[in-house]
Amino acid sequence: MVEGPMRWIGKLFGRGRVADAPGSVRAQPYGSEATSGEDAGDAGARQQDGPALHWTVRLAALALPLEPAGADADSTRLMSDVEAALLQLVHERVRLPRRPQLLPQLLGMLNDERASGRQIAEVIGRDPALAANLLRLANSPMYRVQSTMVESLDRAVALVGTDGLRQLVAVALMQPVMRLEGGATGVLPERVWEHTELAAGIAARNASGRGRDAVFAAQMLGLMQGLGAIMVVQALRDACARLQCQAPDAMVTGELLQRWARRIGRGVAQAWELPSMTGLMEVAGASGLDSLLEAASSAAVDAMQVPAQDPAQPAD
Numbered sequence: 001m002v003e004g005p006m007r008w009i010g011k012l013f014g015r016g017r018v019a020d021a022p023g024s025v026r027a028q029p030y031g032s033e034a035t036s037g038e039d040a041g042d043a044g045a046r047q048q049d050g051p052a053l054h055w056t057v058r059l060a061a062l063a064l065p066l067e068p069a070g071a072d073a074d075s076t077r078l079m080s081d082v083e084a085a086l087l088q089l090v091h092e093r094v095r096l097p098r099r100p101q102l103l104p105q106l107l108g109m110l111n112d113e114r115a116s117g118r119q120i121a122e123v124i125g126r127d128p129a130l131a132a133n134l135l136r137l138a139n140s141p142m143y144r145v146q147s148t149m150v151e152s153l154d155r156a157v158a159l160v161g162t163d164g165l166r167q168l169v170a171v172a173l174m175q176p177v178m179r180l181e182g183g184a185t186g187v188l189p190e191r192v193w194e195h196t197e198l199a200a201g202i203a204a205r206n207a208s209g210r211g212r213d214a215v216f217a218a219q220m221l222g223l224m225q226g227l228g229a230i231m232v233v234q235a236l237r238d239a240c241a242r243l244q245c246q247a248p249d250a251m252v253t254g255e256l257l258q259r260w261a262r263r264i265g266r267g268v269a270q271a272w273e274l275p276s277m278t279g280l281m282e283v284a285g286a287s288g289l290d291s292l293l294e295a296a297s298s299a300a301v302d303a304m305q306v307p308a309q310d311p312a313q314p315a316d
Contacts, residue, residue: 063190135150228263
C-alpha cells in the first residue's frame with residue numbers, strides 16, 4: 001500500500017501549483033529578450049511566444065542569462081573543455097562524489113518492506129551528522145508537517161511513518177553530496193538542489209499507482225538525476241575557473257544538463273556499486289519511470305517559477 005506515504009508526499013510537495021498526473025504537465029517558457037539591466041531571474045521569469053523550452057534550459061535561466069554574454073570563440077572553447085571533463089567522468093569515473101558511508105545499508109533497508117521505521121532510525125542514529133541533517137530537513141519549511149519542532153528521530157518516525165521516513169532519509173543522504181559552491185555559475189547549484197527535491201517528490205507522488213517499489217524508484221531516479229546535474233555544474237564551474245571566463249548562457253547550460261545529467265547520475269549509482277539501485281533501475285525500466293521523471297522535472301521548474309504567495313493576500 002502506498003496511500004500513506006503519498007499523503008505525506010502531498011503535504012511536502014502539494015503546493016497547489018504542480019500537476020498530479022504527468023500527462024497534464026505543460027512547461028511554460030522563459031522569455032529570452034533580456035536587456036543589460038536585467039538579472040537572470042528577471043529575464044527568466046518573462047514569457048515568450050513559440051515552443052516551450054526544455055525544462056533544463058528553464059532551470060538554468062533561474063541563475064544565468066538566456067543570451068550569451070561573451071564571444072562565440074570563448075563559448076566554444078569552454079564547451080569543449082566541459083565536454084572533455086564530462087566524458088572523463090563517464091569513462092574513467094574520476095572525481096566522482098564519495099559514496100555516503102551508510103548508503104548501501106540504508107538503501108537496502110529503505111527498499112525492504114520488512115524494515116520498520118524504528119530500525120531505520122537506529123541505523124541513522126549511528127551517524128550523528130546524518131541524524132542532525134535529517135532533523136534539519138524534518139524541521140525545514142518544505143518538510144515540516146506540524147508547527148512544533150521535531151527533536152528526535154523517534155518523533156520523526158511517529159509523525160511521518162515508516163514510508164515517510166524512507167522519503168526523508170533518501171534526501172538526507174544525498175544532500176551533503178550535492179553541496180557545491182557556485183563560482184561562475186552563481187546560484188545555479190542551489191537552484192539545482194531545490195529542483196531535485198521537488199522533481200523527486202513529484203515523481204514519487206505520480207508513481208503511486210504503479211506500486212511501492214515504483215514510488216521509491218521514482219524518487220531515487222530523481223535524486224540521482226539531480227546528483228548528475230550537480231556534477232555537470234561542477235565541471236562547468238571548474239572549466240570557467242581554468243579558462244578565466246564567464247559561465248555560458250542558460251540555453252547552452254540547459255543543453256549540457258539535458259545531455260549529461262541523467263547519464264552521469266546513473267553512472268555514479270553504478271560506481272557506488274549499490275545492488276538495491278540495480279534493482280530499482282529494473283523497476284524503473286519496467287514501470288516506464290523515465291517519462292514520468294521527465295514530466296515531474298518539468299513540473300518542478302513550473303513550481304519554481306511561481307512567485308511565493310504573499311501571506312497578506314488571500315489564496316485563489
